[in-house]
Amino acid sequence: MDATSILIVFSLLVVFSYLFDSFARKTKFPSVILLMLTGIITRAVLDLYGFSPWGILDDLINVLGTVGLILIVLEGALELEISKEKMGVMLSGFAAAFVLLLANIYILTQLLTLFFEIPYEAAVLHAIPLSIISSAVAIPSASGYDTKRKEFVVYESTFSDILGILIFSYAIRQFESQAALVGVASLTNLGLQLLGIVVISVGITFVLFQLIKSIVHPVKFFLLLALLVLVYAIGKYLHLPALVTIFIFGLILSNSKNVLPAFLLKGVKPEKLEEELKSFHILTAESTFLARTFFFLFFGFSITLGNLSDPNAYFYGVVIVGVMLLARYLYMAVTTLKINPGSLTYHAPRGLISILLFFQIKELDNPLFQSEQIDQNLLLIVIILSIAVLLAGTLKKPTQQLTTTENVKEDLSDVDITIPNFDAQNEDDNADNEKTLID
Numbered sequence: 006m007d008a009t010s011i012l013i014v015f016s017l018l019v020v021f022s023y024l025f026d027s028f029a030r031k032t033k034f035p036s037v038i039l040l041m042l043t044g045i046i047t048r049a050v051l052d053l054y055g056f057s058p059w060g061i062l063d064d065l066i067n068v069l070g071t072v073g074l075i076l077i078v079l080e081g082a083l084e085l086e087i088s089k090e091k092m093g094v095m096l097s098g099f100a101a102a103f104v105l106l107l108a109n110i111y112i113l114t115q116l117l118t119l120f121f122e123i124p125y126e127a128a129v130l131h132a133i134p135l136s137i138i139s140s141a142v143a144i145p146s147a148s149g150y151d152t153k154r155k156e157f158v159v160y161e162s163t164f165s166d167i168l169g170i171l172i173f174s175y176a177i178r179q180f181e182s183q184a185a186l187v188g189v190a191s192l193t194n195l196g197l198q199l200l201g202i203v204v205i206s207v208g209i210t211f212v213l214f215q216l217i218k219s220i221v222h223p224v225k226f227f228l229l230l231a232l233l234v235l236v237y238a239i240g241k242y243l244h245l246p247a248l249v250t251i252f253i254f255g256l257i258l259s260n261s262k263n264v265l266p267a268f269l270l271k272g273v274k275p276e277k278l279e280e281e282l283k284s285f286h287i288l289t290a291e292s293t294f295l296a297r298t299f300f301f302l303f304f305g306f307s308i309t310l311g312n313l314s315d316p317n318a319y320f321y322g323v324v325i326v327g328v329m330l331l332a333r334y335l336y337m338a339v340t341t342l343k344i345n346p347g348s349l350t351y352h353a354p355r356g357l358i359s360i361l362l363f364f365q366i367k368e369l370d371n372p373l374f375q376s377e378q379i380d381q382n383l384l385l386i387v388i389i390l391s392i393a394v395l396l397a398g399t400l401k402k403p404t405q406q407l408t409t410t411e412n413v414k415e416d417l418s419d420v421d422i423t424i425p426n427f428d429a430q431n432e433d434d435n436a437d438n439e440k441t442l443i444d
Contacts, residue, residue: 044305082255098160139356351398
């Protein structure tokens with residue numbers, strides 16, 4: 006294939022992705038499914054005409070997925086506002102991500118060990134990616150929610166990504182050193198590492214903010230993105246949860262007026278800072294769109310239809326998604342004290358981060374970490390089923406009829422309604438009438 010043909014194909018893929026995204030916004034059908042299906046169909050057509058897949062494909066998936074993950078977390082953090090009013094939804098999002106992540110890892114570890122009779126280490130490492138909510142799918146799919154629900158989805162999915170990567174790296178280190186997965190010393194070291202990365206992240210954020218202030222070159226935002234990718238790559242090389250740094254940077258940058266000290270804001274014009282932040286947010290959003298487009302297309306391209314004919318894979322996929330949905334329903338029912346918690350119960354898709362961690366497991370040399378039965382085909386089934394559940398829950402809410410007072414109150418809970426004081430108005434009218442009679 007010559008250069009001109011490649012340019013035509015890549016341009017058409019971007020156009021199709023834009024159309025898919027527009028279709029998704031109108032129908033609430035996640036565009037990532039359409040992108041993966043496009044990749045699968047393209048692969049089937051190429052196989053039919055005898056074309057062999059590109060050998061560089063796996064590397065492209067890893068690179069695009071990593072860049073997409075960084076941009077998605079950064080974009081989500083830029084949309085968040087730090088205030089006393091937001092602390093409740095932030096803490097609830099973190100609690101949901103933490104509790105459900107641990108619960109799913111434990112349950113899925115037992116199921117995978119039972120179904121496939123694989124070593125405990127392999128079961129844990131494969132259970133972690135399957136337990137992580139994909140912010141790449143969850144955040145765009147929350148556009149139809151009200152502000153509180155949308156913020157909850159952003160916080161929960163972002164924290165799920167960060168905690169999932171942290172636990173995944175921690176589990177690999179513990180297994181490689183043949184240490185206990187749960188122990189006082191191990192968990193203490195993990196806590197100190199988290200505290201250290203937060204302090205380092207704040208320091209890096211201050212340095213980057215000073216860089217934003219001092220750069221006079223018209224091109225500065227791509228330099229900033231390159232530095233963030235560099236920070237993430239160095240953190241990954243050192244087995245540190247560098248995604249925390251990306252999240253903290255975006256959070257502080259979007260709330261600089263309320264978070265940064267006065268000496269850092271000295272000499273910065275608020276209007277110029279707000280304008281630059283808006284431009285940076287637009288650049289991040291468009292870069293995220295591009296990275297997500299090619300990542301899911303290439304992932305779909307790596308799937309062969311012949312490997313999706315195994316009925317056992319569908320059975321295991323349904324069981325895995327069913328267990329995750331049951332755990333989420335129980336958590337939401339307990340925390341909200343409602344038998345029917347609402348549409349957030351279904352909002353737990355799997356996606357980009359799960360795929361990335363599956364590819365990382367393949368790169369590990371230890372045979373105890375590998376499993377031939379748990380492959381990317383089973384992962385694809387789990388992703389599609391979890392997104393289908395999200396879609397069913399999203400489409401269900403608008404068609405529900407409000408037949409009880411409780412439902413009406415729930416839908417009006419976020420609406421600011423001011424009720425006029427008719428008694429005071431009547432008193433004023435009576436006073437005016439008395440004054441008229443006296444005159």
